[in-house]
Amino acid sequence: MSEKRRVTVLGSTGSIGVSTLSLLEEASAQGSAEVEIVALTGGRNVELLAAQAERWRPERVVIADENLYEPLKARLNGAGIAIAAGAQAVREAAQMPADWVMSAIVGAAGLAPTLAAAKTGAVIALANKESLVCAGPALLEAAKAAGGVVIPVDSEHSAIFQSLQPDCIQRVARLILTASGGPFREWTLQAMAGATPEQAVAHPNWSMGAKISIDSATMMNKGLEMIEAAYLFATPPERIDVLIHPQSIIHSMVEYQDGSTLAQLGPPDMRTPIACAYSWPDRLPWPAPRLDLATIGTLTFSEPDPTRFPAIGIARAALTAGGGAPAAMNAANETAVAAFLDRRIGFLDIAATVSETLERMDAMGDLVAGASGDVLENAMIFDRSARRVAGDIVAGLGSTH
Numbered sequence: 360m361s362e363k364r365r366v367t368v369l370g371s372t373g374s375i376g377v378s379t380l381s382l383l384e385e386a387s388a389q390g391s392a393e394v395e396i397v398a399l400t401g402g403r404n405v406e407l408l409a410a411q412a413e414r415w416r417p418e419r420v421v422i423a424d425e426n427l428y429e430p431l432k433a434r435l436n437g438a439g440i441a442i443a444a445g446a447q448a449v450r451e452a453a454q455m456p457a458d459w460v461m462s463a464i465v466g467a468a469g470l471a472p473t474l475a476a477a478k479t480g481a482v483i484a485l486a487n488k489e490s491l492v493c494a495g496p497a498l499l500e501a502a503k504a505a506g507g508v509v510i511p512v513d514s515e516h517s518a519i520f521q522s523l524q525p526d527c528i529q530r531v532a533r534l535i536l537t538a539s540g541g542p543f544r545e546w547t548l549q550a551m552a553g554a555t556p557e558q559a560v561a562h563p564n565w566s567m568g569a570k571i572s573i574d575s576a577t578m579m580n581k582g583l584e585m586i587e588a589a590y591l592f593a594t595p596p597e598r599i600d601v602l603i604h605p606q607s608i609i610h611s612m613v614e615y616q617d618g619s620t621l622a623q624l625g626p627p628d629m630r631t632p633i634a635c636a637y638s639w640p641d642r643l644p645w646p647a648p649r650l651d652l653a654t655i656g657t658l659t660f661s662e663p664d665p666t667r668f669p670a671i672g673i674a675r676a677a678l679t680a681g682g683g684a685p686a687a688m689n690a691a692n693e694t695a696v697a698a699f700l701d702r703r704i705g706f707l708d709i710a711a712t713v714s715e716t717l718e719r720m721d722a723m724g725d726l727v728a729g730a731s732g733d734v735l736e737n738a739m740i741f742d743r744s745a746r747r748v749a750g751d752i753v754a755g756l757g758s759t760h
């Protein structure tokens with residue numbers, strides 16, 4: 360690539376954001392990527408965001424927490440980089456003209472900036488799965504209408520994206536999402552009941568942010584990914600299966616009607632799917648860790664256990680129900696995960712809270728799609744009421760915990 364590519368990284372201080380900049384650093388050093396950073400945004404890590412800004416010299420750097428505007432400004436004093444703070448400023452940074460935008464904010468907070476970026480027609484490298492779960496069809500439609508494209512970064516969806524033969528979409532029998540099974544794959548229900556946040560964030564194969572690590576432990580991550588896959592690849596829930604594969608080498612598979620199954624393999628390093636999203640349909644040369652199957656030796660597979668991991672079934676039901684159920688499920692899960700990380704509820708209470716939130720909202724008729732034509736407002740109505748209901752449930756559980 361001869362011309363510099365204009366790149367924005369939303370959530371640059373997180374696990375995916377740091378991996379993205381690390382990949383760009385390595386590819387630039389090899390001469391295989393030439394980038395100019397338009398904007399970097401972070402949530403609260405002033406020091407890391409400032410160090411990234413000094414290294415990459417973006418046009419603008421934004422910290423989501425408004426209280427941290429002054430510390431960031433003081434830290435970057437004299438650097439000549441425009442600084443802003445707050446949710447609205449993150450959204451404005453997302454819509455600055457760029458060729459490629461990495462969407463790597465965690466949670467539904469990523470929806471507004473991702474939607475803003477999609478409307479510019481930029482290539483959206485999508486890690487922020489929650490934005491798809493909250494408003495998938497509308498987000499994909501917005502990107503398409505603007506002449507842009509959404510390329511998945513989530514390793515499972517990157518694998519399916521790479522294994523889907525464009526001329527044979529009608530011939531897909533099943534999408535098979537692989538799952539490591541998380542740290543509690545072999546724990547008893549009783550042991551899981553007493554699991555601590557430290558035990559739950561200790562993922563066996565991947566190093567990730569706290570929220571997605573907890574989602575991996577409950578397997579709600581796979582539930583969110585099932586909804587993500589349904590929207591990205593226009594596939595109904597009954598044709599999406601989950602398979603436990605503890606080694607995390609096969610990142611997912613596509614089974615075709617002729618009995619052929621295509622898979623994508625790689626070491627568990629997010630820079631590989633990020634590289635795919637960066638260069639697609641080309642391949643980015645960079646000093647990637649390579650797969651050594653002879654050393655790995657054995658790949659194993661099993662069915663997920665619905666009793667210990669009810670989250671997959673909850674997500675499947677929410678996807679089937681449609682309307683506001685996926686967005687409400689996501690918000691209830693964010694509320695419950697935060698409460699668990701704060702030690703206000705137990706590990707098994709996370710899925711129970713999500714399930715109970717959906718039941719209560721359904722009983723009140725609060726999951727029916729709203730009449731508003733505004734995508735963001737529609738999703739946020741479900742998000743806000745689910746956070747309220749889940750907050751009540753958590754408060755009740757917390758008093759007995």
Ligand code: NAD
Pocket residue numbers: 369370371372373374375376400401402403404423449463464465466468486487488489512513514565566567568569570571629
């Ligand atoms: P993380 O917690 O490490 O980083 C999240 C980023 O978002 C940080 O830069 C943080 O400062 C920022 N942020 C947090 N709250 C914000 C807010 N309210 N407004 C603006 N910015 C905010 O998370 P992560 O592990 O990098 O995951 C990011 C996204 O990518 C998630 O949606 C996750 O599900 C998805 N994902 C991550 C991985 C992984 O390996 N880490 C793999 C697949 C998908």
Ligand code: MG
Pocket residue numbers: 513514515584
């Ligand atoms: Mg994943």
